[in-house]
Amino acid sequence: MTMDTTMTLRGAALAPDPSGALVWPAERTLVVADLHLEKGSAFAARGRMLPPYDTRATLGRLAELVERLAPERVICLGDSFHDRRAASRMEAGDVARLRDLTGRVTDWLWVTGNHDPEPPEGFGGRILDELALGPLTFRHEAVPGAVGELSGHLHPVAAVVVPGRRVRERCFAFDGVKLILPAFGAFAGGLNVLDPAVSGLLAARFEVHLLARGKVHRFPRSRLSPDRA
């Protein structure tokens, strides 16, 4: 069974990828949100012993996408770097990996986020606070009431109950005028879309495109299950 998971936003056909990235084929554009590079090392510095490979894992997944889809434009929707000192903690190999990646794409765009209001320079690409492209607007945090907007920031996840078990995974949240992307970074947590912080931004009848088992699954809001607390 193949489900059509394409989302149409102000006439633009957008395809969610199982990796958590969004593809806009007409513009040969790839969109990712919330990479949170060097989140592991930020926590480790405070005594939380997280393995440091998150940056490598995130960049590896991103490189696979760029290889497979050969986009002309990549838009990172903010919080690409976990904090101001992320670049200085990044391992030399990862620095080279990221530079190589941005060099392979004609137009690489860093949209600023609350974690990286001033993304580090020197990795290539352009830095913007937000971006308007055709009918669409790209920004880190959704603005209530905005239409044709793509944003990240909230790290949406959704849970559905299927007979015998509950599946809780990252998702795209879409209400026809607004699209919120899941976090692409390896160590990003998640916020249930039924939480008012997410659902309050969306129309009453929204849907999610859930990323599970290497596929994208589309569910209406009515099928979703809240988290405890």
Added chain:
Amino acid sequence: MPDLPSPLLPANVQGWFRSRGWAPHPHQHAMVEAAAAGDSALLIAPTGGGKTLAGFLPSLIDLAERPREGLHTLYISPLKALAVDIQRNLEEPVAEMRLPIRTETRTGDTPESKRRRQRANPPHILMTTPESLALMIAYADAATIFRHLRCVIVDELHALAGTKRGDLLALGLARLAKLAPQARRVGLSATVAEPAQLLAWLSKTGQADGGDVRLVSGRAGASAEVEILTTRERLPWSGRMAMHALKEVYQRIRAHRTTLVFVNTRAQAELVFQELWRRNDDSLPIALHHGSLAAEQRRKVEAAMAAGKLRAVVATSSLDLGIDWAAVDLVVQIGAPKGASRLVQRIGRANHRLDEPSRALLVPANRFEVLECRAALDAVAAMSLDGERPRPGGLDVLAQHMLGMACAEPFRPDDLYDEVVRAAPYAGLPRDEFDDVLDFVATGGYALGNYERFHRLKLREDGRMAVAGPAVARQYRMNVGTITQEAMLRVRLSRGPVLGEVEEHFIQGLTPGDTFVFAGQLLKFLGIREMEAQVAKGGTGEPKVPAYAGGRLPLTTALADRVRAMLADPAQWPGLPEDVQEWLRLQRWRSVLPARDGLLVESFPKAGKRFLVVYAFEGRNAHQTLGMLLTRRMERMGCGPLGFVATDYVLAVWSLRTPKDMDGLFDQDMLGDDLEAWMDESSMLRRTFRNVALITGVIDRRHPGQEKSGRQVTFSSDLIYDVLRKHDPGHVLLRATRADAAGGLTDVRRLSDFLVRVKGRITHKDLDRISPLAVPVILEIGRERVDGSATDELLEQAAADLVAEAMPELASDGDSQGRLTL
């Protein structure tokens, strides 16, 4: 009893015994003598032999003769409640002997103010738990608090040794030996198969032949009168609830003063309790006790029991240890006991006067359990208990301990290594393994060049390791301990009290309006609010019984061996119920009986599929693993495996084709790549990893009231697991995880022994239809989906059809009960 005069007992102690009309038991004398010689002592005695007093007696005597300030004796119990209870019980002789002794408890429930006071001004005798001890020795003032310590008493040692909590405690004792080299150790234990293992555990050398521990045996009690219920009802083919027998159990309760009804799982406890009340026309006070009831409710039940107000309590292993109730005159075990040691322990809960025999009734829930009950009974009579091979101490526990020791004071790695290998679980720990764990604690152990600047420990110029900062010590204190369990949700009656807790995954499987049985009531699930499952009473429809994780212990190796021996030897059958004998005779006629040392594999067609039934008798966990591995291999052999089901006794696999080469199918090499590949992708290993991550402090425990709503900053241990597997597969966390999995849920160790044992001894019977012995497991196939949902009756209808197929010669027409007559 002869009044043994003893120069070792001071007058007030002797007077106290006399005033009670008692005389000290010989083992109590022996304990006093060991203390006088400065030796440690391991006391092995059945419950109720004055074991606890024997442990404390030397300390009471010492303090009576040489009153002084300071912490003299530390008592460590696996249960908080037991520590509190023992403290209460000890106050009495202390007061009556007019001894100048202050006794106090310190557990997770002790308020911070009292803990601070205890550190400044410790009592003479302190009752505590392994976790509280770990916290105490991780403070900088530990050396001061423990400097006068003379004795450490470890109660219920058999229940701690061989577990992660035991590992933590062994490491704590190794530290105490350094802080207070003069302190003796006293271990109190129920009867065990291998006392040598406990001697090693207790020794300050970590070796059984250390020579510093005396073995003292308590007087054996009168032998127990144990009976297997010979039900008038027909014996069920499968199922675990024993509903058929509860009418008879209720009659026994009526005929006794106080009955303890033991079951194996909490779901069973709920159902049995409900069913007993349904039959309770006399309104006998019957209560329920299991680990997920609210602590307050459990305490109420225990108090009512102590006051003699109850006629029966339905309980899980929550009552296996501890508090003595002299009034209990019958113990009922519902379902097979799964191990001889456990049975002895439970029987011992009845009649704590040694001169009267304990009375116990075993109630098998199905036919295989009849065999198992009989085998357990024989084992108890032969005094042969389940021995388990000692497992090496957990690396995750060691990591936690290292961090704690750094919190106390900076240490030299060489010194800590010398200290750690004196704890028996770590006696064989290679130095490089120790260094790997230390590297993990210090830096995370992640092989990345410039990562050292982020760490929990730092190396000082004097060669000592110190905590990197106060935040690290705080985090350690929040996360100490090795008890990890699935997240629990409180169950609250809407606008009413909290009834207890259930595992999160169970609640997540419910939708509002669903009903389930909990705390002995039928409840309707309303929804989840603020970390609590809101419920209302009543509701209608088929209840979903809480299907708790865990709780089901696998059949022990020793008991499984006895069951196999019994099956193979018809001379042992006459003691079995007629239903069961018939069943075995038919099996012998239609197929063959499993041999004691070989392996019987049957294959037969059914419903268009090919079934393979493997009579391995290695316990549910090992069978589950075997099932995963066999299906992988059958896939490669082109047999088209479709599914499998495991019980404690057998494994059944169904497929499109039957494999031809049985020797190849069961070859040991399945424990190589197949096992690796499966373990890496199985969700069970992820759960194990989560526990390891919690114990090592990679992820934080969630404390009540700490949960954040909104953006969750907790890291999923799954993500860490994936990242590590990909980038650092030899990481110490993954090694600890595999070691855990090999012993616990996968039981790989047992499976490996099994494959060696049956090599070249496989009997394959290709049958044209299901065999009698295969009926129970084939019935389980239907059960798995509806597990625990009280549908034993429904399944019995299916049983009738299967029985007719297996034994058409014998199943009488129209007998829907499936009863067999010859």
